[in-house]
Amino acid sequence: MESFLKELARKISTEPQFEQLTFIFPNRRAALYFRKHLAEVITKPVFAPLLLTIEDFIASFSNYQIPDKLELVHRLHGVYNEVMRSHTEPFDRFYFWGEMLLRDFNEIDKYLVNAGQLFRDLRNQKELDASFDYLTEAQKKFLLDFWNEFDEHITENKKQFIGMWGKLFALYEAYRNQLQQAQLAYEGLLHREVAENIGSLAANRFVPAQLRFVGFNALTKAEEKILCHFVARGSQMIWDGDEYYVNNKAQEAGEFFREYQQHGILKHTFTQNFPSNFRSTKSIKVFGAAQPIGQAKLLGQMLQEELGKGLQPEDTLIVLPDEKLLMPVLYGLPPQIEKLNVTMGYSLGNTSFFNLIELLVELQLGKRKxxxxxxxxxxxLAHPYVIAADAALANTRRKEIQKGNWVQIPANYLASAAPLHRIIFGAMPEGLLPYLQRVVREVGSLESILDLDREFAFQFIKLLNRVQDLTGVQTADASDRKEFVKSMRSFLRLLRQLARAEKIPFSGEPLKGLQIMGVLETRNLDYKNVFVLSLNEGAFPSFGGKGSYIPFNIRKAYALPTTEHQDAMYAYLFYRMLQRAENIFLFYNTETDQLGQGEKSRYLQQLIFESGLKLESQVLHNPVMPLAIEPIVIPKTREVQEAIMKLNGGNTYFKGISPSALSTYLDCRLRFYFKHVARIKEPDEVEDELGARELGNFLHKVMEKFYKNLAQRKRSKQVEAGDFADALPAIDKLMDEVFAATYNMEPGKKVEYEGQSVIIQQLVRNFASRILDYDKELAPFSMEAVEADGLLHRVKISHAPGYAVLGGKIDRVDRKENVVRIVDYKTGSDKLDFPSVASLFNRNDKKRVKAVFQTLLYGFLYQTNFPLKANDQMVTGIMNRELLFGNAEFGLTLNKQPVYNVLPLMPEFSTHLTALLEEIFNPEVSFDQTQDVMACKFCPYKSICYRN
Structure with a gap:
């Protein structure tokens, strides 16, 4: 079927002296295609007629220049603060409201509304009542209904809002005056000035009989007045519609045409019946796919299939109502498509660069010295651009930070030789904007990024330069922390708003290859093959409109655009893009959310139930049915048995089967399998909050250093009461050493504690000082071992390989006379009372005391490595809160009775331990899940078992 513009070109080419005509189109792309079609039908050399967009046409009558939106809002902010002197706002907080005000001013002028009257009506109902003479009864009802409801629900915020409304007209007037003095205007102001003076402005500018207004539908009042001026003097309107929706009052797509058919001037331009292209033979296929990304993938598959059937990319259009689908669609296109053109704005806020900028600001906000x-x-370090700069370095740094649980990371550790890393984590002496510009330029220069990423970098540099030039925004000096954070957050708030509003103007082959467009860009264009995605409520049409100071009722009364206007406009665009197409592919999301997004678009529903056209529908996903979760059981196959035997060798950090591994096995055989047999690594995560692990690690290292230094200094294991005379300063020094080593600080550099590190330092200091106080009272005693590792013991078992190797690392072993103490440092409050030795091995006992099991196993290992004398006794226990800060005694309790010697318990303990090891190596006992689901709460493997 011939396209609307080609049909028009063919008709125009037969007119005499058509080169003297001027054609005005809704957008530049329609003019471009018309020029192409005109060249195709003209057979002899002629001058081309003048082609203009409606914006260029109207602007030609004015000397005003239209700045970009950022400058317009920035100028409005200055006027706002002058008018609202008692309620001034910083620019970053004003931008959102300023953008909304600008939209309202723009619409007021485009629709030629009496601004003074409207703003007075908004301010005061008494003035509204007194001014009812100029309104119709319908308009009065709209306004009264609004104000009655408003009075009943008035709040303090609304009172402030009313006060501001009272000054809106003054703001409107002052803003317009300031712009006009600078020979500037926003679009609505320029249109209004032209519309209200078109009689004098149009004199001798254009010959009305030579003007052709092509393909218009929803005109603003200013556009209508301007066009009517010329139509009344002989200009022609060339409408682009279809009888299906124009002649059917139930179809909102034809609403504006039906309105113009009753218009005093425009009705004379409807000289012919609308064609009936929409009802022509078409192939229409409707696809439901799960989630937007599912639509993008399905689109790629369908294009691949259709290309195999002969589809020509030049005859094909993809329409994206949701701009967020642009990247998934581009990445999913078949490789055969070599040329394409994107004609739609893509928000900078949707790019990876925007995410990078946000992270850079957050990085500086979180910096402490x-x-x-x-x-x-x-x-x-996980960002794709940082990985692109040096993947190995980024991954290494990330693993080291996670493994070391570093909450605060030194800048010099991160600012490495890689240029991008050096810039990101280096100093920022010149301020935030130059810092961001340097990072973006460096990313843009990376060889490994795509051309599309370079375009993003270029657009961000432009935006940052524009912000710098226009606002002169600077972050406060970092020495004033409070002001620095405040200014950084203000800048980030502003940048977020600007990036989301800024559209990337893609460029490509406008007349060649596959075309990808937004909905508005399809006006007047026709393609043989049309693919439309996101046909869901909330996407096409989108929910509601943009924010406005003017409520719906007032808009209705003053004939300003409402959601009804938007729905009618988008209905027209929907039917118009399909009316001349032959092969139509429509996609919608099958997933519905709480807001109703996921419901088929009303336009799609109309097409299915009202059009009478034959459609093929297909839902390309099966409903997700909850499946019964089968228990996971890992049988001990030959491969699994081989992996089990490797347990005896341990790993690079630890030899043998550790007490914690045995405890894990008792908790859950499957978790033991994942961690120690299959060796699925648990994810390393940095703990923000003070956890027992971080606190415990610092305490262990400080106490280890203290007693090793003491033994080295004295060259003796003996500890005397006098050894604790200057213990506290020594602890402080050791704390600094541990902190500096943990966070890779420069040797000899003074350690400064900030934030949580202050709390850690104080807690470790308190624990360490209480341990030393306790030891001072215990002295004299002998420190037999500190952080003793390499303690191994081979246990004979009946299954291959015939033995199991136990390994352990004991925090501390000391001796006083004939009593050997096995000490474990804990910062928590572990229970140390147990009912029996057998209970420690009972996996079904939810009250199984893990701390007792662990300390007894340490005692067992020590005893087997260092045989005791006949009269020796052994006490195992924990130095924890109860012992150090309470009244507890060191050691275990069996049924509430103190255990002063654990050696009599060892034979029974050894029997149960051997049975446990026999089970682990027994090929007949599989690795299965625990029945206690609560035990899975903090398990890192719970997602594998579907217990998350």
Whole structure:
């Protein structure tokens, strides 16, 4: 079927002296295609007629220039603060409201509304009642209904809003005056000035009989007045519609045409019946797919199939109502499509660059002197652009930070030789904007990124330069922390708004290859093959409109655009893009959310139930049915048995089967399998909050250093009461050493504690000092071992390989006279009372005391490695809160009775331990899940078992 523009070109080419005509189109693309079609039908050399967009046509009558939106809002902000002197706002907080005000001013002028009257009506109902003479009864009802409801629900915020409304007209007038003095205007202001003075402005500018207005549908009042001026003097309107929706009053797509058919001037331009293209033979296929990304993937598959059937990319259009689908669609296109053109704006806020910029600001916000917070650091090291700069370095740094649980990370550790890393984590002496510009330029220069990423970089540099030039925004000096954070957050808030509003103007082959467009860009264009995605409520049409100071009722009364206007406009665009197409592919999301998004678009429903056209429908996903979760059981196959035998060798950090591994086995055989047999690594995560692990690690290292230094200094294991005379300063020094080593600080550099590190330092200091106080009272005693590792013991078993190797690392072993103490440092409050030795091995006992099991196993290992004398006794226990800060005694309790010697318990303990090891190596006992689901709550493997 011939397209609307080609049909028009063929008709125009037969007119005499058509080169003297001027054609005005809704957009530049329609003019471009018309020029192409005109060249195709003209057989002899002629001058081309003048082709203009409606914007260029109207602007030609004015000397005003239209700045970009950022400048317009920035100028409005200055006027706002002058008018609203008692309610001034910083620019970053004003931008959202300023953008909304600008939209309202724009619409007021485009629809030629009496601004003074409207703003007075908004301010005061008494003035509204007194001014009812100029309104119709319907308009009065709209306004009264609104104000009655408003009075009943008035709040303090609304009172403030009313006060501001009272000054809106003054703001409107002052803003317009300031712009006009600078020979500037927003679009609505320019249109209004032209419309209200078109009689004098149009004199001798254009010959009305030579003007052709092509393909218009929903005109603003200003456009209508301008066009009517010329139509009344001989200009022609060339409408682009279809009888299906124009002649059917139930179809909102034809609403504006039916309105113009009754118009005093425009009705004379409807000289012919509308064609009936929509009802022509078409192939229409409707596909339901799960989630937007499912639609993008399905589109790629369908294009692949259709290309195999002879589809020509030049005859094909993809319409994306949701711009977020642009990237998934581009990545999913078949490789045969070599040329394509994207004609739609893509928000900078949807790009990876925007995410990078946000992280960079968050990085600086979280910086404390020479340290960065781990959260933005880890996010940056995982960012695709940082990985593109040096993947190995980024991954190594990320693993080291997670493994070391570094909450605060030194800048010099991160600012490595890689240029991008050096810029990101280096100093920022010149301020935030130059810092961001340097990062973006460096990313843009990376060889490994795509051309599309370079375009994003270019657009961000432009935006940052524009912000700098226009606002002169600067972040406060970092020495004033409070003001620095405030200014950084203000900048980030502004940048987020600007990036989301800024559209990337893609460029490509406008007349060649596959075409990808937004909905508005399809006006007047026709393609043989049309693919439309996101045909869901909330996407096409989108929910409601943009924010406005003017409520719906007032808009209705003053004939300003409402959601009804938007629905009618988008209905027209929907039917218009299909009316001349031959092969139509429509996609919708089958997943419905709480807001109703996921329901088929009303336009799609109309097409299915009202059009009478034959459609093929297919839902390309099966409903998700909850499946019964089968228990996971890992039988001990030959491969699994071979892996089990490797347990005896341990790993690079630890030899043998550890007490914690045995405890894990008792908790859940499957977790033991995942961690120690299959060796599925648990994800390393940095703990923000003070956890027992971080606190315990610092305490262990400090106490280890203290007693090893003491033994080295004295060259003796003996500990005397006098050894604790200057213990506290020594602890402080050791704490600094441990902190500096943990966070890779420069040797000899003074350690400064900030934030949570202050709390850690104080807690470790308190624990360490209480341990030393306790030891001072215990002295004299002998420190037999500190952080003793390499303690191994081979247990004979009946299954291959015939033995099991136990390994352990004991925090501390000391001796006083004939009593050997096995000491474990704990910062928590572990229970140490148990009912029996057998209970420690009972996996079904939810009250199984793990701490007792662990300390007895340490005692067992020590005893087997260092045989005791005949009269020796052994006490195992924990130095924890209860012992150090309470009244507890060191050691275990069996049924509430103190255990002063655990050696009599060892034979029974050894029997149960051997049975446990026999089970682990027994090929007949599979690895299965625990029945206690609550035990899975903090298990890192719970997602594998579907217990999350």
């Amino acid at each position: 020479e340290y960065f917070n781990h959260r933005p650091v880890l996010s940056l």
